[in-house]
Amino acid sequence: MPHDAEAEIEITKELTLPKLFLRMCQKYGSKKVAMREKEYGIWRPITWADYLENVKTLCLGMVALGLQRGDKVAMIGDNRPEGLFAEMAAMCAGGVGVWLFQDSLLEEVQYIVDHSDAKFLVGEGQEEVDKGLAIRERCPKLLKILWDDPKGMRGYDDPILMSLKEVQRLGRELEKQKPGLFEELVAQGKGDDVCLLFYTSGTTALPKGALLTHYNMLKMGQNLMRVDPCYPHDDFVSYLPFAWIGEQMMSISAGLQVGFTINFPEEPETAQENIREIGPQTMFAPPRIYEQMVRTVQVKHLDASWLKRKLHEWAMKTGYAWADCLFEKRPAGLFLRSKRLLAEWLVFKKLKDHLGLSRIRHAYTGGAAMGPDHFRFFHAIGVNLKQIYGQTEIAGISVLHRDGDVKFDTVGKPLPETEVKVTEEDEIISRSPSVFLGYYKNPEATAKTLKDGWLYSGDTGFIDEDGHLVVFDRSKDIMILSDGRKFSPQFLEARLKFSPYIREAWVIGHQLPYMTAVICIDYATVGKWAEQKGIPYTSYPELSQKPEVYDLIVKPIMEVNRTLPVPARIQKFLNLYKELDADDEELTRTRKLRRAFVEERYKDIVQALYTDAETVHMDTSIKYEDGRVVPIKADMRILRVPQEGGR
């Protein structure tokens, strides 16, 4: 196994994340940088000693305010050191961390804070504090709302509020009264204690809270790094929501075991720039991040001069040929290898630098389906992109591609200590030390998901001849086509999204005579295209309905159709007048389509797609993050996709 046996820690049932944290702080102290945050335009280092001091005072401060073992601490805010301080502080006191998505609406915050019985809500600044104050009446168990960014907080004097600085001051006082209390609290922890209560985004129902233990999380990190080791001098950029298990897996599970440096961007808007400055060695992101990178490259390519365009096209052709050799595991010829070297030198090096991928060793994608075209793109430019598969309920991931054994239609092989099987009903089930305890206050859901230690995923798939797992789709999403064939809508949607002009796609056709699609155009790319063509527009709804834009969108659909069996081909489509949005509950917070919901919400559209209608009228509303609801009336055109010869 390609791991450094010396560096691997022994994970016993006694070990907890805080104990490991203390061990790392003792090992590195002020000699090594644990985190970096870009602030006021400068990367500011935080050593392990600083990390410890912050966590210790925060932990004791929360204890002074009444935090007890097993109490929940809810957290909300952008990725920043204080977020991890709060999480680690809660764990050190024997508490349980509950993360909320930064952009959660009030009802979501209220549901999770109340359901989790959280005693503390740690917010970043004014925005989060406002959310907290708005829900406190409906969350009677909430004791304190803590905040760390003073901006805009001058007018707030509610006694439920307290700044993290003040909490830390209380912590220092308690430390003086009871020296050694912090170490005692940490020592009381056991590996099987719950450390995180993780609310899954849920494409169907209310979020469910998955209970994860220290042992789950530690084993997760260890088994991941047994496949792809990380090193203490690696850099990792933390910019995806902490409320997403993938981020916890990297920042906590893996990060604490090796002690690599976690870098926080200045603002969410500067993340891409900051990633480029850091040049991380490892990266885990959902497909939409990689899709966005491809879109950026495609758009820049359209903007470039003739010579650069031609050079890029030649390099990509070479890159694809080389990537195909990799995928097929046949050696590339000397000629191809030299061409590829030249392409790397002329084009790819620069390209990777701009994407922040110049030092990348492993890039992972997971959480949703990614189209094969995107996959090939990254391997063509020399980025080792690997698919992973897992759930929150297994503390992150269970299946992963191995280096040199990447197949873009599979998700790879199980991690060490992990078994993956497919049931007679084609459901993927898995078993590992990282499988969760169950759902918080929801025994029915737990019973459905956990049977004899096996985790039932609700995904349909199979294991191929090489032992790779192939994930077909969510079982409930699988479509039966007009000829009785089973079909994965996710697969088709991912293919459509390779077009830079298509942001989201929703494919319809389950037990219907033919397939149709609802498309959300990419406002930035299509808008730019329209400007170049001199097509005037003022808004997204208007742009989406332009006949020229329909002609633009139909092309990639026809291209995808060409590769599909006849019954799976898209016959009609329409451009939706708005982008699908998590605030409207159309997507989950991790941007997965909530199929049942959109089918209900847009049932007029679905109906119209299966009649002879050429337009469809919608009366609906858009919900803003601050809760305002604006009514919208829209007429959308339906376009028939020209069909070519069958296969």
Next chain:
Amino acid sequence: MGQDVELESESQLTVDGISISFGGVQAIYNVSFQVKKGEIFSIIGPNGAGKTVTLNCINGLYKPDRGRILFQGHDITHWAPYKRAEAGLARTFQKIELFSGMTVLDNIRLGRHVHLKSGILASSFYLGKTAREEIESRKFIEEEIIDLLEIEHIRHKVVGMLPYGLQKRVELARALALNPKVLLLDEPMAGLNLEEVEDMARFILDINEEERWKVTCILVEHDMGVVMDISDRVAVLNFGQKIAEGKPSEVQQNPEVIRAYLGDVEDLYATRR
């Protein structure tokens, strides 16, 4: 006009009976008001009422034919605009007046330039005091301005390429770089969408209320919703003359104001929709 000594002391800026005419047009006639330290003072009125002319007189672009302007007790009527800027009078413009070929950061630095004391010789050696001054200046721009106005993501972008709403913000940033005591804002909300208006209103309140800044603001604005929400006092101009002054609620009730400018009370908030 007789000066009330007590008012004079707490007044940050006094406009005392100024008049100006262009050819045969009397742009403003005998306008007086006092802006107190720490308040947001708005000047409203129909188009052509003389609001921008008043601002131009205050920061020195125009010289009034009659009357005086006092800033912190000094008569600045005959001061050059740059001297007024040094003394702490900054402004933004109705139509954006940035250097569109330069980056955001360079535009802001330019606003700071008047406070940099090092000469060309010292700057070319960049030693001791000069270096310290540069570092201080950088710290001020990054920590106080860019952070406050949330423009981290565009600091290296060329201004001309930015959307209008962000350019307005950059203009405010440049005005703040002067570290002003009084800030003149000429229609900061014009051309902004609802979200940008809300952001801008929040920034103005921050600049006015934050312990660090406590800047007195003089605001010329058409968006009545914003004016009535954030102003401490409002002066109403009509055909170059002041017809009313007082708290927003008082001005809203004033029958002359309603007749001259607002039409009826219903219209008061109409611009917001």
